[in-house]
Amino acid sequence: MDFDLTPSQQELLCRVAEMARDRFAPRAADYDERAVFPAEDFEDLFREGLLSAVVPADYGGLGLGPYSGDVFTLWMITKELAKADLSLARCWEGHSNSLVLLAGLADEKQKTRWFEGVVKRGEKWVAWSGEPLSSAPGEKSSFGTRVEKTAGGWHVSGSKVFCTSAGGADWAILLVNTEGPGGARHASASPEGLLMLACDLSDATVTFDGSWWNPIGMRATVSHRVCFDRTFIPEDHLIGGPGQYLKDGWQTCFIPHYAASFLGAAEGAYDYAMEHLKRQNKGGDPYVQQRVAQMALNLETAHLWLRHVARLWETGKYEEAKLAGSRARYAIEHLAEETVRHSIRACGARSLNRPSPLERIYRDLSFYIRHDNDDHILSMIGKSLLGQPFDPSFYKP
Ligand SMILES: Cc1cc2nc3c(=O)[nH]c(=O)nc-3n(C[C@H](O)[C@H](O)[C@H](O)COP(=O)(O)OP(=O)(O)OC[C@H]3O[C@@H](n4cnc5c(N)ncnc54)[C@H](O)[C@@H]3O)c2cc1C
Structure with a gap:
């Protein structure tokens, strides 16, 4: 799809797509199997100058982010990484989202010190809240x-x-x-x-x-x-x-970023299905044709949502952007899940037999969308429409 990207944005995204396809996708099954951090992928991202994507230009980075005029390119980078490996995309999101916080809230001394670590030494960041208080059945420790x-x-x-x-x-x-x-x-x-x-x-x-x-x-x-x-x-x-963090609603910057990852996983499933279906010459089946069409429409819709939300951030319509990000996240979660389901139904049981990228995408996406509760997101959107108090950052029941 044409999103009026500049030649330099297009060049950057092509470079990321190539790296993701040629280097990150082939490593994904092994990282998943051993449940280990994608260290080599991060070394590549550092070597290619991408670890500093969100570091402001004055500190030697590419200056991407919701408050710096170009967040769509960041989300499309994330989408390309997620297409290769959704786990990698989550680690990358954690790093990039942390740098968004530093760019927005750190003082000059902190920025100089910490951004230098990212740009020159490839230091990786992450943000941790995770303290669920009620224990799950069988859980031995409390947090x-x-x-x-x-x-x-x-x-x-x-x-x-x-x-x-x-x-x-x-x-x-x-x-x-x-x-x-x-x-x-x-x-x-x-x-x-x-x-x-x-x-x-x-x-x-x-x-x-x-x-x-x-x-x-x-x-x-x-x-x-x-x-x-x-x-x-x-x-x-x-x-x-x-x-x-709460008063400025920083979580709203990251919600559509999660959706970009969901979209990448869905696109990975679509690509797998297309290759599979062409190889097996199943394109003549009218049901397959419909599933392929539905998957493509889902991906297109998800891209349009993200472009819309990104434009709100990029044109300074921050209050609209905060709410629209949650609406996009809800819509894209379901579009992505449906796309993966269509891929599996069109390709059959062998697509879920390891090693298969579709099998991994299915497992990864099922888990990752639990990061927030879609019932509560929808309820928050309803509250906003009904004129009730709502919080677009966290979705309290
Ligand atoms: C792959 C992955 C990576 C993550 N990485 C990070 C990270 O790097 N940093 C970080 O901070 N967090 C991270 N998270 C955590 C995430 O932000 C949530 O904190 C985590 O998913 C909560 O776990 P839970 O769903 O088991 O918890 P719970 O809080 O127990 O929620 C379970 C369900 O109950 C609902 N619920 C909660 N309270 C109520 C209530 N009172 N009434 C009715 N329903 C309720 C919830 O909405 C949810 O649907 C990650 C999550 C995943 C899945």
Whole structure:
């Protein structure tokens, strides 16, 4: 589809698509099988200057992002990575979203120091909130952190789960709450309780527990449990002011980014199906024709949604963009799931026999869309239409 991209945007996306197809896609099955961080992919991204995609141009990056006039290119990069490997895309999203926060909220000293680490040394970032408080059946450990103010900084103790890129990233933005466990999704704390603290993950008091992580999909995101044993975070590692993450609605920048990943997975399923169907010469079947048409329409619709939301961000219509991002995320989640279902039905049982990219996409997407609850997203959209109070960042039931 033609999205009026400039020649340099097109060149960048072609380069990413080529890397994803030739280098990342062939590695994906092995990362998934061993449930390990896609380290070689990140080395390639660094070597190609892509790890700095969201670093502002003044600090040596490409300057992409929701508040810097070009977020569509960022989302299309993510889509290309997700097409090759949805786990890689999640780790990449975590890195890019963290840099969006640094670009928007860090002070000059912090930016100089941390962006230099990304641009020159390939340092990888991630943001961790994950403190679900009610335990699931069979779950042996409980999760949650406590933050204690101390001379010159804070001590963080306890644990977080769903810590994407655990053991792979160098820095994590910890979303912690001074009012007790819960992270950004604390049920009742005032917004000011939420702090964003940059944590150097080489600190000996930070340990990684992979025993918790054995999911159906997204295995290579290594979203392990991470434990903090009175980890000291100095005062100059506080990013933005207390509560700013919630008050400015930063989560809304990342919601359509997740949707770009879902779209990439769907496009990967479509490409697989087309190759499979052509090879088996099944194009004459009217049901196959309909499934192919439906898949293509889904992909086209999802792209148009993302282009629409990106334009709202890029033209400064931020309040509209925040809500439209959730609407796009809901729509694209379902378009992507349906596309994968059509691929499986058109291609048959062997498409789910390992090793098969479609089998991996099916598992990864089923798990990743649980990142948020679509019932609650839809309800939030309903509230916005009915004139009721709504929160487009988190979808509280
Ligand atoms: C692959 C993957 C990677 C992730 N990476 C990160 C990361 O890097 N950083 C990060 O911070 N987070 C990350 N997340 C975590 C994510 O943000 C959620 O915190 C996590 O999915 C919550 O787990 P859960 O669905 O089991 O939790 P729960 O909070 O137990 O939710 C279970 C379900 O119950 C619903 N629910 C919750 N409370 C209520 C209620 N009171 N009444 C009715 N329904 C309710 C929820 O909406 C949901 O549908 C990741 C998630 C995934 C799947």
